Amino acid sequence: MSGERLSLASAECVFNNETGGIKTREISTLFQESDPVPMSDKPQVLLSAFADEAANRKTSVEQLCSLAAIGLKYYSPRFLDVEGKGQVKHVVELSDGEIEALKKLHAEFGMRVTGIGARIGKIKLIDVEDGSKNKYVPFDEYLKSEVAKTIRVALALETKLIRGFSFYHPQGKDAREFIPQAVDRLGKIVDLCAKDGLIYGLEIEPNLIGETGPLLAELARQVNRPNMLLIFDGGNVAAQNKNPVQCFGEYREMQPYLGWMHIKDYAIDPSLTWTGHVDEERLKNFVPANAGDAGHELVLRDLRKHLPELSARMQKLGAPGFFLEVEPHLKGGGQFGGFSGPDGVGVAVRALCSLLDYIGIGYKLRDFDDIRTLRGF
Template identity: 30%
Template sequence: MITLTGFADEISPDLELQLDVMASVGISHIELRGVWGKNVLDLSDEEVAQIKKRLDERGFRISSIGSPIGKISVTDDFEPHLIRFRRAIELSRAFEAPYIRIFSFFIPEGHDAGDYREVVLDRMKQLTRIAEQEGAQLLHENEKDIYGDVGERCLDILQACDSPHLRGAFDPANFVQCGVRPMTEAYPLLAPYVDYIHIKDAMMGSGKVVPAGEGDGELRELVRELKQRGYAGFMSLEPHLSAAETFQGYSGPELFVTAVEALKKLLVEQDVAWN
């Protein structure tokens, strides 16, 4: 059975409204990225304790720490980032989150990603080795303009790091925005490494984000494949449906519900159960 989760900060910066809307659509897990307008890594210990208390009181669990680790330029100083990475690990323990989402560094505009392969792989290996030592489970998300933005380079990272502590978070819309057909081109390469699914869809060419099943993200094919595979992990809603997104990708309560309904429709079509 698939477990639904999502980036509740797309609903509102307010924790209680996040939980209200998630509860109203029957979702009891959250991919924690932001609360009260603050990125998860910037929360104080007191704020973490307060959030954890409310999550426990209302029966919510955290599926993943939606960290921004690796979402800096490959030319930026890496050492301060390692400090933030260790904070992400601390938070994964505090929230009992099984995963930490990371990225593989933005490539300077106009430069070839291959020119930065060695430094990217070195950094990713450092993150992976720390995760191994600390017992943390990392998820690399394919994201436009980072090194691992297309299937071949995602595979390069995963094979080079060669660790069960680094797996893939598969994001169909992000592949579409890179001109990659997710299921036709990327998934066949990455299938053995995919442990987590981000649900958003997009139109090829314009890159416009749309509800699941309404774009070129091959979401129906993805759900069908996951059913055949017997996938029983998380599907995390990251709608990005607002025309005026904030840094955290604000969608608002109504559009978030629209995104949930679109995904549930796809799951019903394929006779896939969820909780």
């Protein structure tokens, strides 16, 4: 019985019957000893989330508290109630006073901003009636309003990243017909971002001109700016009735221009007939990253090979590294966001971490060193 070991949830106790002594080692030490690839030697990602997905009432305190408890240190603001008065605003609409109050909360909770969850590009490209509810805004006016407000808040919250979109083409028309006009408008937006050292990330999303990997890659090729990169989102691809192999193919098209990734997954419902358009009924089937049809294992295994160069590119542009940002929509999705609840975001983050552990990609959640820093003694 000498040297008998007993594993516990938080520690390993080593019993020595000859001396009657007990030695305890932290379980993290055991993982480091048994893991053939130490976390520090793995290619690394930074973890983040859209905090409004975790907050029932969208207050900033609720959002930051939820993510800090999960272990995240980065987030992207989108819809929030900074002062807790029941007034939910999009982040680009915040006043100077609200921005300063939000920054104080960041310091209190030890949170940093990944990027701005912007609405840029979620308007009609041209002013035609197509049966949709999408709005059209004259482009010069749009640059001076929505784009300028987004740049302002990115600078104020000290982030380099802006998430944006590629405009709605007329419903029922071929998106490829509108690439030249989209390229012209995106180029002007990206150039405004470049003046302030900002990176514009173009997200793949259904019903937009950039709804597929090949279309987004073509936009990136033609815009041809170092500060415009692409954001892969497997759930947004699988929601277009695409299987894991097809989703992986879309990712591969985007990979040369990849800036960061959103992590959500989608389970195809065979009872729904695919019409070529993603409607509200299809937005009920989002699942954690290890449970859907987006092929995250395939995608992340390939990403692992490219992470060193992708991280280096992002750092050269001024970002802290390559982000995987959880946006799970586990309790429902919509045109301008989704909701998961604090429990749902926790489920989504743990599912992602289990995949990263399995594949061999490193990441860091909060540990006691972070607590020491925050407590100040």
